[in-house]
Amino acid sequence: NAGVTQTPKFRILKIGQSMTLQCTQDMNHNYMYWYRQDPGMGLKLIYYSVGAGITDKGEVPNGYNVSRSTTEDFPLRLELAAPSQTSVYFCASGSNQPQHFGDGTRLSIL
């Protein structure tokens, strides 16, 4: 039972580069979420999805995009990486609130 799987675990990007953080879950959850966590801070909601084909903005969506073409996958895309996006990113899924989290992706923008 894999739960929520995030890849990669670590990544260093240069300013202006783009990348996609992958998230997949095998629990058939409709709700999926992306959070970022800066040092000493709580998790901030970037985007969320209540089902395939449906996404919505959270607290801090600027600079990010998401898609939800299947129930299982909820990738997060950074188009033009900026130093302010250096953070740890968590993906989560649940039946109607975040119940299961991934291990996180530690992203550094230099």
Add this chain to the structure above:
Amino acid sequence: AQRVTQPEKLLSVFKGAPVELKCNYSYSGSPELFWYVQYSRQRLQLLLRHISRESIKGFTADLNKGETSFHLKKPFAQEEDSAMYYCALSFSSASKIIFGSGTRLSIRP
């Protein structure tokens, strides 16, 4: 604006002592509140929800709308309770959930 405040970054208590992790929120509507926990080297996980009125691992939390608080309590702390605890608030819909900055609970033997 909606906000969750956990005033203590670190709480250290002795084993067997009572524990209270504080959480205050600001939201004008009807809130739904949660506690999440992250043990060392483990993933963040849901501990309990206020609507369930449940006790998980000896922890309980009561929503006090007058004081806008949702403090997490346990009468007798155990060493395995050492972890990072996050309070979270759901508003506007069940899917939009914001987190506090977390409290690290350390149980001393």
